[in-house]
Amino acid sequence: MRSRRLAAEQYVSGVLARDRTTLARTITIIESDLPSDNELSAKILDTLLPHTGNSRRIGITGVPGVGKSTFLDKMGMHILREHREKLAVLSVDPSSPITGGSILGDKTRMERLATEPNAFIRPSPSRGSLGGVAGRTRETMLVCEAAGFNNIWIETVGVGQSEIAVRSMTDFVLLLLLPGAGDDLQGIKRGILELVDAVAINKADGSQRERAQVAKADYTSALHLFGPGAGGWVPPVLLCSAQTGLGIPEIWDCILLHEKFQLEKGLRAELRREQSLAAMRQLISAELETAFRLDPEIARKLPQIENQVRKGEMTPFAAARTLLDQFHRRKTPAIMNP
Numbered sequence: 524m525r526s527r528r529l530a531a532e533q534y535v536s537g538v539l540a541r542d543r544t545t546l547a548r549t550i551t552i553i554e555s556d557l558p559s560d561n562e563l564s565a566k567i568l569d570t571l572l573p574h575t576g577n578s579r580r581i582g583i584t585g586v587p588g589v590g591k592s593t594f595l596d597k598m599g600m601h602i603l604r605e606h607r608e609k610l611a612v613l614s615v616d617p618s619s620p621i622t623g624g625s626i627l628g629d630k631t632r633m634e635r636l637a638t639e640p641n642a643f644i645r646p647s648p649s650r651g652s653l654g655g656v657a658g659r660t661r662e663t664m665l666v667c668e669a670a671g672f673n674n675i676w677i678e679t680v681g682v683g684q685s686e687i688a689v690r691s692m693t694d695f696v697l698l699l700l701l702p703g704a705g706d707d708l709q710g711i712k713r714g715i716l717e718l719v720d721a722v723a724i725n726k727a728d729g730s731q732r733e734r735a736q737v738a739k740a741d742y743t744s745a746l747h748l749f750g751p752g753a754g755g756w757v758p759p760v761l762l763c764s765a766q767t768g769l770g771i772p773e774i775w776d777c778i779l780l781h782e783k784f785q786l787e788k789g790l791r792a793e794l795r796r797e798q799s800l801a802a803m804r805q806l807i808s809a810e811l812e813t814a815f816r817l818d819p820e821i822a823r824k825l826p827q828i829e830n831q832v833r834k835g836e837m838t839p840f841a842a843a844r845t846l847l848d849q850f851h852r853r854k855t856p857a858i859m860n861p
Contacts, residue, residue, distance in 0.1 A: 528552075531566040538571060538670050543643065546670050550645060553666065554659045568662055574669040576795070579782060582689030584679045585699035590725045591678050592632035594699060594765040599636040601771050602674055610674035611643040611667040612636070613660055643672060661692050661802050690718045691801050694791060695781050697774070698722045700742070702734035716742075717749055720758050721777050727762040728769055735762050754788040756781065815850055824849065 529537075529545075534552065537545025553564040583591055595612055602608050612633065636642045645663065664675050679689050690696055698719040716722075722742050727735030742760045751757045759777060763770030785791040815821055828846060831837040837845075 528563070531563055531570065534563075534567050535570045538567075538666060539574060541671050546643065546666065547645070549666055550647075550659075550663050553662045554647060564662070568665060571666060571669040575665045576668065578664075578668045578673045578675045579695070579778065580664065580675050580677070580693040581778060582677045582679065582693035582696040583699060584689055584696065584719075585725075586701075587680070589699045589701055590765050591699055594723075594725060594763070595676060595678060596633040596636045597765045597768055597771055598775065599633065599639070599642055599676075601768075601775060603636075603639055603641055605772070606775075608674055609641040609643075609672045610676060611645065611670075611672040612676045612678060613663055613667070614644060614646045614678040643667065643670075664692065687718065692798055694785065694794065695720045695778055697778075699725050700738065702726055702731040702738055716746060716758075717752075720752070720756065720781055721774070722746070722758060722760045723763050723770070723774055724760065725763055725765055728764040728767050753794075754784065754790050756784055814854075815846075818850055818853060820853060821846055821850055 529548070534545060534549045538549055549567060552560050552567070555561070555564070583595065585591055592614065595614075599610055599612065602610050633644055637644055645667075647660070647663070660677060664677070667675055677689055677693060696719045698715065698721070700722060702724055724735045724738050724742075739760045739762060746758050746760065761770055761774055761777065763774060765771075782791075785794070816825075824846065828837065828842045832839055832842045
């Protein structure tokens, strides 16, 4: 049973006071699909907006099993212990396409970080969102910034278009790979390497050290073929071990160097402006699709037309045009049709 809802001002004051319970409840409201919660979350975000934007926004991606959560546990402890900074990890768990459920087990995979008072881990179900990130990740990130977390890490599911999605909301994207990945270099899409700011070969210790060195050389060569990124930044390829801590300080130094590079060249402000516009466009598309599907006439006709497409009695193009034309006619203001 859901706990008693607070007023928007109470959520805001609790977040700004860095109360972890209120922070968690606020994110729950933001992730909700209930219309009443959507209205409440909009008020909360509007009020919190002036208190956002002061964190490092870092994305980490890579195939499942590469060790992202273990890496974040080690990196998070380094940030807390060596740099005395706060961090939030927004970790997206894949949802089952059948039941819609998710494991939400990231706190168990970040055992040390989960007990730290200056760290906040929020696992969220992807619930079918494209791009390997949850549908409300951007908004959740803003709330965490308002709560004083000056490092926000977004851990993606690591499938499909995760790199594109995480690129659209972060300042720095780290691609985590395994030793031997260089053997499959041609299987890595060019677009992925063009979107990242650094590559780290994880588990580069013990018997895997030599294979990791080979992978590093392969990816370094590949990245140089693509040319530098925005402002002339050339993504480095680094070695690390989330188990032993090898390379963790060097990766953090790389993130700080990239931050300095962005700020000196004025790239960060422009990047975030473009990200805000991208978020607005994405939300408009999502709201239009929701309005389309909730339209009573569309809801009545959709099963029949879908069945016709399934049987090959209507082309997808004709079906889409039929439904969209119906939707546009119903939504055209009366003043346009006297």
